[in-house]
Amino acid sequence: MINDPRSLSPKEFFEKGHNYFLPHISIDCVIFGFHDNQLKVLLLEWKDTHRWCLPGGFVLKGEDINDAADNTLRMRTGLQKIILHQFHTFGDPNRDRGTHGHNTPPHVKGPSWIMERFITIGYWALVEFSKVTPTPDQFSASCQWWEINSIPTLILDHNVIVKKALESLRLQLNDYPVGFNLLPPKFTMPELQSLYETILGETLDRRNFQKKMIALDIITRLNERKQGGAHKAPYLYKFDKKKYQNALKKGISFGI
Amino acid sequence: MINDPRSLSPKEFFEKGHNYFLPHISIDCVIFGFHDNQLKVLLLEWKDTHRWCLPGGFVLKGEDINDAADNTLRMRTGLQKIILHQFHTFGDPNRDRGTHGHNTPPHVKGPSWIMERFITIGYWALVEFSKVTPTPDQFSASCQWWEINSIPTLILDHNVIVKKALESLRLQLNDYPVGFNLLPPKFTMPELQSLYETILGETLDRRNFQKKMIALDIITRLNERKQGGAHKAPYLYKFDKKKYQNALKKGISFGI
DNA sequence: ACAAAAGTGTTAACCGTACACCCATGA
DNA sequence: TCATGGGTGTACGGTTAACACTTTTGT
Numbered sequence: 269m270i271n272d273p274r275s276l277s278p279k280e281f282f283e284k285g286h287n288y289f290l291p292h293i294s295i296d297c298v299i300f301g302f303h304d305n306q307l308k309v310l311l312l313e314w315k316d317t318h319r320w321c322l323p324g325g326f327v328l329k330g331e332d333i334n335d336a337a338d339n340t341l342r343m344r345t346g347l348q349k350i351i352l353h354q355f356h357t358f359g360d361p362n363r364d365r366g367t368h369g370h371n372t373p374p375h376v377k378g379p380s381w382i383m384e385r386f387i388t389i390g391y392w393a394l395v396e397f398s399k400v401t402p403t404p405d406q407f408s409a410s411c412q413w414w415e416i417n418s419i420p421t422l423i424l425d426h427n428v429i430v431k432k433a434l435e436s437l438r439l440q441l442n443d444y445p446v447g448f449n450l451l452p453p454k455f456t457m458p459e460l461q462s463l464y465e466t467i468l469g470e471t472l473d474r475r476n477f478q479k480k481m482i483a484l485d486i487i488t489r490l491n492e493r494k495q496g497g498a499h500k501a502p503y504l505y506k507f508d509k510k511k512y513q514n515a516l517k518k519g520i521s522f523g524i
Numbered sequence: 525m526i527n528d529p530r531s532l533s534p535k536e537f538f539e540k541g542h543n544y545f546l547p548h549i550s551i552d553c554v555i556f557g558f559h560d561n562q563l564k565v566l567l568l569e570w571k572d573t574h575r576w577c578l579p580g581g582f583v584l585k586g587e588d589i590n591d592a593a594d595n596t597l598r599m600r601t602g603l604q605k606i607i608l609h610q611f612h613t614f615g616d617p618n619r620d621r622g623t624h625g626h627n628t629p630p631h632v633k634g635p636s637w638i639m640e641r642f643i644t645i646g647y648w649a650l651v652e653f654s655k656v657t658p659t660p661d662q663f664s665a666s667c668q669w670w671e672i673n674s675i676p677t678l679i680l681d682h683n684v685i686v687k688k689a690l691e692s693l694r695l696q697l698n699d700y701p702v703g704f705n706l707l708p709p710k711f712t713m714p715e716l717q718s719l720y721e722t723i724l725g726e727t728l729d730r731r732n733f734q735k736k737m738i739a740l741d742i743i744t745r746l747n748e749r750k751q752g753g754a755h756k757a758p759y760l761y762k763f764d765k766k767k768y769q770n771a772l773k774k775g776i777s778f779g780i
Numbered sequence: 781a782c783a784a785a786a787g788t789g790t791t792a793a794c795c796g797t798a799c800a801c802c803c804a805t806g807a
Numbered sequence: 808t809c810a811t812g813g814g815t816g817t818a819c820g821g822t823t824a825a826c827a828c829t830t831t832t833g834t
Contacts, residue, residue, distance in 0.1 A: 292546045293643060333615025333643060357613045357645050359589025387549060387589060387645075389613050443695075458813075475815075476797065483795095499812040500804040714786075731788075732824065739822095755785040756831035 273328065274343040278407055286381035289326035294388040295337045296324035296426065297352065298433035299345070301397035301413055302450040307466045308413040309430060310345060310395075310402055311422070315409045321423045322430070323411075324388065337391045345411050346403035351449070352391040355436035356429075359387040363425045392433040394449040434467075441467055442523045445486060448507040456494050456502040457481065464524055472524060484520060486512040529584065530599040534663055542637035545582035550644040551589065552580035552682065553597050553608065554689035557653035557669055558706040563722045564669040565686060566601060566651075566658055567678070571665045577679045578686070579667075580644065593647045601667055602659035607705070608647040611692035612685075615643040619681045648689040650705040690723075697723055698779045701742060704763040712750050712758040713737065720780055728780060740776060742768040 273281075273288035299310035311320045325340030327333055337352045364385070397413070404411040414420070419430060440446050447463050461477045481487060488508045493501035529537075529544035555566035567576045581596030583589055593608045620641070653669070660667035670676070675686060696702050703719050717733045737743060744764045749757035 290548050290641075290643070292549065327615070327643070329641070330617050332617055333613065336615075354613065357589065357610065359583070359592075359645070361586050361588055385546075385585070387546070387583070389615070389643075439699075456813090473797070473799090474813085475799085478814080480796085497812080498806055499810090500814080502813055712786090729824070729826090730786085731826085734787085736823090753785080754833060755783090756787080758786055 272343075274325065274339060282380040282382055285326065288328055289381075290329055291381055292384055292386055293327050294324055294386045295327065295333065295340050296322045296358075296388050296390050296429055297337060297341050298322060298390065298392040298430055299341070299347065299350070300392060300394050300416075300433075300437065300450065301400070302463050302466065303397040303413070305462045305466060307416045308397070309416055309419060310347075311412060311414050311419070312344060312404060312408040313410045313412070314423070315407060318409060319423050320414075320420050322426045333389055337389070341391075341393070344405045344408070347395065347400050350393045350395055352393045353436075353440070354389060354391050356390045356432050357387060358390060358425060358429060358432075360425070361385050363388070388429070390429050390433060392437060394437075394446055396450065396452055398452060438468060442521075445484070445507070445512065445522055448487075451507075454490065454492070454494075454504040454506055456504060458502055460505070468524065477524070480524065484515060484522065486515050486520075528599075530581065530595060538636040538638055541582070544584055545637075546585055547637055548640055548642055549583050550580055550642045551583065551593050551596050552578045552614075552644050552646050552685055553593060554578060554646065554648040554686055555597070555601070555603065555606070556648060556650050556672075556689075556693065556706065557656075558719050558722070559653040559669070561718045561722065563672045564653065565672055565675060566603075567668060567670050567675070568600060568660060568664040569666045569668070570679070571663060574665060575679050576670075576676050578682045589645055593645070597647075597649070600661045600664070603651065603656055606649045606651055608649045609692075609696070610645060610647050612646045612688050613643060614646060614681060614685060614688075616681070617641050619644070644685070646685050646689060648693060650693075650702055652706065652708055654708060694723060698777075701740075701763070701768065701778055704743075707763075710746065710748070710750075710760040710762055712760060714758055716761070724780065733780070736780065740771060740778070742771050742776075 273285065276285065301308045301310065310323065312323050313320050323341055323344040325336065325344060327336040331339075334352070334354070337354070338350070341350060341352065342348050402411040402413070416430075416434065419427065421427065422430070437446070441464070447460070447467065450463055451459060457478050458474075460481065461472060461474065464477070465471055486508055487505045488511070490504045490506060492504045494504055495501055529541065532541065557564045557566065566579065568579050569576050579597055579600040581592070581600060583592040587595075590608070590610070593610070594606070597606060597608065598604050658667040658669070672686075672690065675683065677683065678686070693702070697720070703716070703723065706719055707715060713734050714730075716737065717728060717730065720733070721727055742764055743761045744767070746760045746762060748760045750760055751757055
């Protein structure tokens with residue numbers, strides 16, 4: 269046994285990975301970030317083929333799939349302590365040859381366990397854009413944010429997975445205040461509104477949005493304003509966990 | 525190759541199943557029915573051990589997981605053309621020895637692929653109670669409906685799976701008119717209300733419930749009343765697919 | 781006739797929506 | 808000084824929630 273099969277060299281990984289990982293099962297992560305009023309997704313670029321894909325990986329033989337998702341994300345992008353949310357499992361036997369042709373991963377010379385049919389478990393997470401430093405792993409030429417509407421054609425069915433993740437995120441937004449995870453600890457009301465508008469894909473009334481958010485009683489206005497903007501300085505707010513816990517007990521609707 | 529690996533005898537299945545099915549991956553189905561104002565779940569009873577479990581099975585090597593769920597359900601319970609809804613994938617490596625001790629399936633004498641760690645993909649479905657005739661397969665002593673609050677201790681983590689399925693069903697009830705699938709084609713308003721109350725676990729105002737349902741404009745009142753009750757005969761209604769399609773276009777909220 | 785279930789209508793409170801005015805700031 | 812973005816308040820309309828009376832039927 270070695271220390272961490274996820275640190276294997278590409279050659280070893282493709283030749284010996286089946287000794288450590290469950291066959292036919294993979295993990296894919298759709299990581300959302302928010303920057304410049306745009307919703308972004310973190311993608312990896314394969315070395316050699318330079319095709320883009322979701323950060324994904326495999327499940328160790330004795331590993332919980334949720335832990336596998338955490339560990340996969342950390343090893344492939346450097347992102348740690350991210351709360352991942354399982355949303356769907358994709359099990360079409362032809363996932364590997366949709367509209368994009370059959371994909372052979374780079375580095376694979378002979379036959380490999382990796383060329384078998386895979387069922388993939390999809391996770392998404394929301395991260396604070398400015399706080400993370402995406403770092404590509406040994407399989408990847410780069411690790412970059414892509415604006416959600418400008419994502420290139422990805423390998424396998426990964427475009428489908430992104431689409432389904434966004435649908436799941438939109439539904440969640442109605443039940444939980446997930447959006448705050450995308451923002452820095454201090455944020456302005458226009459920033460929060462822009463976030464909601466971007467995720468939901470529709471524009472919202474500025475005044476009503478503010479009222480709704482204040483009424484939820486889960487954020488606190490600080491005695492600070494965001495300086496440096498071109499116009500009137502907006503107030504800063506912070507998400508208040510205690511208030512949120514209280515609000516949950518009372519029952520609360522986050523629908524906009 | 526044989527015709528249908530799901531028809532193998534138990535002995536062959538445990539000894540040779542790994543030739544046909546993906547290892548480490550299973551399917552479990554939570555089938556909901558509604559009868560006597562109670563929400564029920566369809567369970568199978570193992571031969572030999574007489575322990576109860578969800579109808580579940582495995583994925584053929586070239587089979588879509590959704591097809592695997594359909595086929596599994598049909599072969600194990602006789603239920604056909606049921607719309608199954610994938611809700612969660614369970615991947616704790618210790619699923620097989622939760623509070624109930626490690627479970628050895630019956631018929632397994634020597635080592636078997638079936639004794640490995642399994643990740644299971646959960647599906648649920650709503651069926652019209654009186655329309656189906658549950659039929660146990662060759663592994664099962666019986667196939668019966670259990671009232672959701674009286675389910676016995678099941679094998680593996682199946683109690684957890686049932687709980688999660690119910691949570692998923694409750695959420696769906698707010699977005700889609702899934703409830704109608706549990707009722708016969710003709711039903712009364714009190715029956716429909718009882719169904720909602722049972723699934724949601726709360727009582728509702730009779731008059732407001734009726735108004736809400738009528739306002740959705742997806743059911744039609746018939747010129748018939750349900751006879752045979754002890755009191756005033758209630759009208760019969762039917763779910764109207766055309767109206768439902770129209771309502772969907774306009775946008776519609778099923779929340780109670 | 782009476783109890784129990786079913787059909788129907790009215791009201792007030794609440795929430796979502798639409799909309800207008802004033803303030804601060806950099807160009 | 809002006810254009811732009813930000814902060815705040817009000818009024819209307821629709822929806823929901825609370826609630827009462829009448830009708831039917833078996834006992």
